[in-house]
Amino acid sequence: MTFNKDFLWGGAIAAHQAEGAWQEGGKGISCSDVETAGNNVTGAPRRLTDGVIEGEDYPNHVGVDFYHRYKEDIALFAEMGFKAFRTSIAWTRIFPRGDEETPNEEGLQFYDDLFDECHKYGIEPIITLSHFEMPWTLAKEYGGFRNREAIDMFVKFAKVCFERYQHKVKYWMTFNEINNQADVSQHNLIQEGAVLLKKDDDAEYLMYLSAHHELVASALAVKAAHEINPDLQVGCMIGMNAVYPASPNPTDVMNALGAMHQKYWYVEVHARGHYPNHILKKFERKGYDFITEEDKKILSQGKVDYIGFSYYMSFASKYQGRNEKTYDYFSEDFVRNTHLKASDWGWQIDPLGLRWCLNWFHDRFELPMMIVENGFGAYDKVEADGTIDDQYRIDYLAAHIEAMRDAVDYDGVELLGYTMWSPIDIVSASTGEYDKRYGFIYVNYNNNHEGDFSRCKKKSFDWYKKVIATNGEDLSE
């Protein structure tokens, strides 16, 4: 047997993509509540509006109504044999604006009930504190993580959660895919540090500044968790994609290394407690001097207990001459990898890349790891008899689980669990669509806002049930 019997098999979602009920239970407006729906077919991107504007389409306001239906959904997860369920706590249910002195009891109670429901079936909740969200007030009035005050607000939120749920939740993560912002675009700054860009802002500077504040906040949270209860395990959460050189040409090899440096220095800080030299050199060149002596001390005292990461795809990087000497990464450098097929959203399918990533982390940090997201977004078709044959999803997951098994069997990486994304259809983060589906459980609702949110099982439901029942040994249909 590759995995021991307490391996955390399960699934992962996030509050803002599933819960809906955006104004219930005293919840404040979150950044994700002002993000419109995009569309893969028309190519329309998600937009951020200045507050909630009437007539705009905000899918996260309703999600898939998990707030009201979680009991039914968790019962279905239990039927598949889940040992773990990863979700996030909506910051705005606990601190609606972010700057309040005391938390909102109704919000706290909601998560107490949710975690109790999980434990009823022996399912371990795994919790992300900030999954692409923060209170809109904190972003709009304070400038989000460009402002140091956001550190204290996050730590206050984290401490309230650790204290309240310490006997119900053991595994925590601070910021979801904290490194997504490496690609400096407005959308990513909003998702991560919730930095709202003004006309003449220097996006790159603000990215590094706000990421630094998030890393300090994360380290303070790790330290606080251990003081509150030494049993708590706090990890980081990295959006991981292998970056391969597009060819054996040394400039392409160096370009891929440069991209890895720039996309993954965040995990160095989380896991080693200090910045890697290539980033310090960059800050020196650019004259960024926001790291204080006190910050350095905090980072060294708040190293994460484990590495959580998501894995969906890999990239191939081609040197195009724009980044001579620095080999800094430009998303335009990423070219199609002709050895791989891609999803309808252009995400390249690469199971072996998952094994590569597990090794990359293990070689550097020798920390336990958790694959907290891995899944296949696709258009699903409901047949006339109501069945849904999502064989492509089974194929994707089986190949990735096999690669992860090999990483344990042959490479000896230490793995705590696997929570696939997402056991039930939810709103897509990047495009805001309902039609990009990941679930074993189908949700009857689509991009045109048609449907009644009823749930039904896809073909993959029974397949995953068997995978868990055999502890990952039997991946066949």
Ligand code: P53
């Ligand atoms: P969607 C970009 C690239 C890879 C993963 O993504 C990403 C993103 C950001 O959107 O996000 C993670 O829904 C994220 C989840 C998200 C999931 O991947 O865009 O942590 O919130 O839903 C899948 O297909």
